[in-house]
Amino acid sequence: MRDEADLIAAEDVLLFVNAAITSTGQREFHSQGGGQGLSLDFLHHYLLGNYRDLYAASLALDVNDHNAALIIQNLLCTSREAKDPRAEGRLIARKLETLPPQRVYRLFRRLRRARVNNRRTRAIMRDWLAGRPDPAFDAVKYRGGLKDAVRHIHLSLDRELGTFLFTPHRGGRYSAPLMNAWVRAHFAQEAIYELPYTVAEGFAAKHGVKRSAFLGRIEPRLTRLERLRLQGSGGEAVRADLTAMPLTRLASYVLSLGLDERARRHDELVEALRAAARRCAGGLAGSWGAVSAVLDDSFSAYGSAQKRRRPLAVALACHYLLEALASRYTPLWLSGRRDPLMVRPYGATPLGERILDALETAPERLVIVSDGWENSPPGLAGEVLRVWRTRLDPARACAIVHLNPVYDAAAFDVRRLSPTVPTAGIRDAENLVALVELAGFAEGRTGLAELRAHLDRRVADFLGEKT
Amino acid sequence: MNGIALKGLTTRPAQAWGGVRLVPLVRDSPIEDLRLDPRIYSAYGVVDVGVRMTYSTYIPHGFVATWTSDGSPAATYGTQLRAPGTPERPPAHMPLRFHHRMARRTDKNRLRFLPLHLALEGYLTLHFGGPEIMWEEWSHRAVRQGLSPRVEEAYSGAAITGLEEALRVFEIHHGQCGVLVYVADALAAAFVVPHPADYRVLHTTLVNDLYGELIYHYGVLSPPVPDFHARLDDTRIRSLADLRSQAREQQEAWARFHDRLMAGALLDGVYTSGTVYDLGPYRLSRLLPSFERRRENHLAETITDSSGTLAYLKTFRLSENQVRRGHLLSTLAAADWHLADTATALGITLPALVHRIESAGFASLLRQDVRDRYRNPAPETAAHRP
Numbered sequence: 001m002r003d004e005a006d007l008i009a010a011e012d013v014l015l016f017v018n019a020a021i022t023s024t025g026q027r028e029f030h031s032q033g034g035g036q037g038l039s040l041d042f043l044h045h046y047l048l049g050n051y052r053d054l055y056a057a058s059l060a061l062d063v064n065d066h067n068a069a070l071i072i073q074n075l076l077c078t079s080r081e082a083k084d085p086r087a088e089g090r091l092i093a094r095k096l097e098t099l100p101p102q103r104v105y106r107l108f109r110r111l112r113r114a115r116v117n118n119r120r121t122r123a124i125m126r127d128w129l130a131g132r133p134d135p136a137f138d139a140v141k142y143r144g145g146l147k148d149a150v151r152h153i154h155l156s157l158d159r160e161l162g163t164f165l166f167t168p169h170r171g172g173r174y175s176a177p178l179m180n181a182w183v184r185a186h187f188a189q190e191a192i193y194e195l196p197y198t199v200a201e202g203f204a205a206k207h208g209v210k211r212s213a214f215l216g217r218i219e220p221r222l223t224r225l226e227r228l229r230l231q232g233s234g235g236e237a238v239r240a241d242l243t244a245m246p247l248t249r250l251a252s253y254v255l256s257l258g259l260d261e262r263a264r265r266h267d268e269l270v271e272a273l274r275a276a277a278r279r280c281a282g283g284l285a286g287s288w289g290a291v292s293a294v295l296d297d298s299f300s301a302y303g304s305a306q307k308r309r310r311p312l313a314v315a316l317a318c319h320y321l322l323e324a325l326a327s328r329y330t331p332l333w334l335s336g337r338r339d340p341l342m343v344r345p346y347g348a349t350p351l352g353e354r355i356l357d358a359l360e361t362a363p364e365r366l367v368i369v370s371d372g373w374e375n376s377p378p379g380l381a382g383e384v385l386r387v388w389r390t391r392l393d394p395a396r397a398c399a400i401v402h403l404n405p406v407y408d409a410a411a412f413d414v415r416r417l418s419p420t421v422p423t424a425g426i427r428d429a430e431n432l433v434a435l436v437e438l439a440g441f442a443e444g445r446t447g448l449a450e451l452r453a454h455l456d457r458r459v460a461d462f463l464g465e466k467t
Numbered sequence: 468m469n470g471i472a473l474k475g476l477t478t479r480p481a482q483a484w485g486g487v488r489l490v491p492l493v494r495d496s497p498i499e500d501l502r503l504d505p506r507i508y509s510a511y512g513v514v515d516v517g518v519r520m521t522y523s524t525y526i527p528h529g530f531v532a533t534w535t536s537d538g539s540p541a542a543t544y545g546t547q548l549r550a551p552g553t554p555e556r557p558p559a560h561m562p563l564r565f566h567h568r569m570a571r572r573t574d575k576n577r578l579r580f581l582p583l584h585l586a587l588e589g590y591l592t593l594h595f596g597g598p599e600i601m602w603e604e605w606s607h608r609a610v611r612q613g614l615s616p617r618v619e620e621a622y623s624g625a626a627i628t629g630l631e632e633a634l635r636v637f638e639i640h641h642g643q644c645g646v647l648v649y650v651a652d653a654l655a656a657a658f659v660v661p662h663p664a665d666y667r668v669l670h671t672t673l674v675n676d677l678y679g680e681l682i683y684h685y686g687v688l689s690p691p692v693p694d695f696h697a698r699l700d701d702t703r704i705r706s707l708a709d710l711r712s713q714a715r716e717q718q719e720a721w722a723r724f725h726d727r728l729m730a731g732a733l734l735d736g737v738y739t740s741g742t743v744y745d746l747g748p749y750r751l752s753r754l755l756p757s758f759e760r761r762r763e764n765h766l767a768e769t770i771t772d773s774s775g776t777l778a779y780l781k782t783f784r785l786s787e788n789q790v791r792r793g794h795l796l797s798t799l800a801a802a803d804w805h806l807a808d809t810a811t812a813l814g815i816t817l818p819a820l821v822h823r824i825e826s827a828g829f830a831s832l833l834r835q836d837v838r839d840r841y842r843n844p845a846p847e848t849a850a851h852r853p
Contacts, residue, residue: 030636299638335641348479348491348638352697356711375638377480377721379696380714387701387710 105145242272317429352380372415486689651689
């Protein structure tokens with residue numbers, strides 16, 4: 001009885017982790033945003049009520065930012081029920097350090113709206129704000145968010161920052177040049193180029209500065225991701241060094257380009273993707289032996305208008321990462337395309353056939369990246385994998401793992417291909433190595449004890465590493 | 468040729484979504500010398516379709532676009548087939564007058580199907596011309612105008628529960644040239660075009676298409692239909708090659724099952740065909756079903772080439788009431804619209820036949836005095852009504 005409860009608990013936790021890695025509450029190809037949100041919310045509350053410690057520990061895994069913020073919010077809302085508030089607090093504080101600041105400020109706002117103002121929340125917010133490297137920068141770039149947070153926890157600021165936030169134009173001169181620039185930007189066009197891009201953009205509109213002229217001069221202030229976002233619309237002024245970009249984002253960018261442009265800049269893009277993948281693989285490069293991958297570029301890899309081409313971008317990023325990890329690598333796209341750079345989401349999903357092709361290459365490791373909606377014919381992949389596991393390779397000479405970038409709201413999990421093959425959710429290809437390890441737990445035979453040990457190790461790593 | 472055969476097309480595994488099942492048909496080699504009219508492409512913003520002089524073109528029935536030179540919207544009337552290099556003369560069309568609100572939408576030069584009632588009326592008048600011999604019982608109007616205007620009811624695809632979503636999430640195969648639409652596993656429509664590019668353009672228009680009342684009700688009432696999952700017999704598998712051959716068998720078994728059982732009524736049905744137009748190797752025909760009651764009856768337009776390869780197919784499934792009316796009309800037509808002969812053919816009395824014509828909604832076809840004459844002796848209809 002005890003064992004069974006353990007198994008169920010382990011299953012529940014993995015279910016939640018899969019959901020928290022993949023779902024962002026946004027629309028997917030097969031399900032609406034509302035359904036995703038509802039389904040996700042249920043899982044959060046289910047975990048929070050039944051396995052609070054494991055729920056908090058999942059912050060140490062690669063859950064996406066949306067879910068990390070939700071977890072923190074839920075934990076803080078129910079502070080009183082915490083059994084080990086210290087451990088929770090450490091996890092939350094550590095996670096907040098890694099979240100992008102705009103997400104944290106949005107979380108603080110949500111806490112304010114939910115009227116969560118317990119002592120722990122105040123302490124956590126205070127400590128996070130105290131840990132910000134440059135308060136003046138936050139006061140300019142995240143002005144609204146900072147103001148709300150300060151109001152919410154009744155934080156006493158130093159005189160200058162308080163004046164700047166609440167009565168900015170009565171302060172005279174500030175000691176921080178950025179604050180002065182912000183005040184001057186209200187009437188002097190020159191001053192806007194000293195501000196962060198997002199703030200300056202508003203002022204540029206106010207002063208009626210031409211977009212091209214504005215971008216040309218604000219260019220040194222762009223962050224790495226802002227620069228990547230502006231590649232399409234920004235023109236020549238904001239050319240970026242693509243090799244420095246994170247892998248999955250870069251893949252998304254590449255897929256946003258038309259086929260003509262991809263063909264024209266072929267070598268440059270491939271080189272950038274390879275460089276990003278090498279950086280990701282790090283010391284593990286070349287250590288995975290013979291790897292085959294089945295990569296989904298069927299029409300459903302388009303994702304949705306909100307998550308445009310995300311599943312395909314994940315598959316493309318996985319392709320380059322696996323190429324770096326493997327010593328012999330065979331990629332198999334569902335469409336049969338040879339050049340990964342020219343993939344586009346089109347066609348049906350003959351997953352079973354492609355898995356057969358992949359197994360014929362006799363790999364040590366088979367990685368399947370797909371949303372699991374197989375239709376040509378449905379269920380063949382599961383059957384092929386089942387027969388392969390039970391009849392042809394009972395010794396498990398070939399390690400098979402299925403990575404799924406899409407959360408299936410109706411099933412409260414990512415869609416699985418077969419019970420004999422572990423499935424893990426994936427959001428960023430960068431986490432592939434950790435996810436493959438985690439997927440090992442999803443085979444259904446590892447109990448809660450092992451999972452707990454794994455989580456403890458991950459938590460210890462997470463708390464130990466300092467940015 | 469009396470019948471429909473999916474020659475040149477291969478059935479691929481169905482994709483089910485909710486109560487709707489879509490079965491893709493893939494062409495091994497696309498037909499290059501018969502293509503959708505370039506004006507339809509340009510209405511969708513696709514311009515580059517090659518040189519127009521090299522292929523014949525077709526325009527499906529009921530497409531609304533600015534066919535005429537004065538720029539007003541018009542709908543094609545019956546599927547059109549034209550030779551390569553035909554000068555830009557407008558196809559046979561019906562001008563449309565829209566209400567204020569609709570007119571605004573046509574400004575965008577967007578292409579779509581005809582408003583529902585017009586399209587179906589068009590279909591029926593195309594298939595039934597009305598009395599050919601002027602027996603005295605028929606009214607002048609019936610002789611002059613035939614069955615027009617005939618109003619039949621149908622539902623737009625947008626009203627069919629789940630169809631729009633099923634079409635959205637459907638993954639079009641490489642080389643796909645057609646689809647069979649099943650609602651609650653009842654065949655609702657079949658659609659085949661010559662070339663995959665044409666199919667890509669027209670795939671989404673299936674939601675603007677017409678479906679009978681039966682399909683609408685099935686859509687509302689149907690629970691989600693299950694997928695036909697592949698099953699492999701693992702006791703017979705010793706190697707990867709065995710696994711592969713079994714997987715292929717699955718594929719073939721599905722195609723056989725589908726063509727024989729699911730689409731059986733469409734493919735085995737007996738049709739009366741009328742050739743509308745011959746163009747080079749292509750023949751455009753309109754097919755009328757047997758109007759046999761309590762079985763599937765599909766109206767169809769087909770284009771086939773000389774070897775019998777199906778280039779174009781569009782069907783409309785009649786509802787039970789429409790089948791009854793069609794049965795009546797076809798019996799009338801078979802008896803050269805002679806009332807007494809028809810009554811004999813149907814095995815009923817003359818007053819009962821007149822009553823049936825009236826209740827089928829064709830009252831205005833008969834002269835008033837004829838109707839009055841047969842009304843006074845109480846018609847013994849109840850026993851004979853189907």
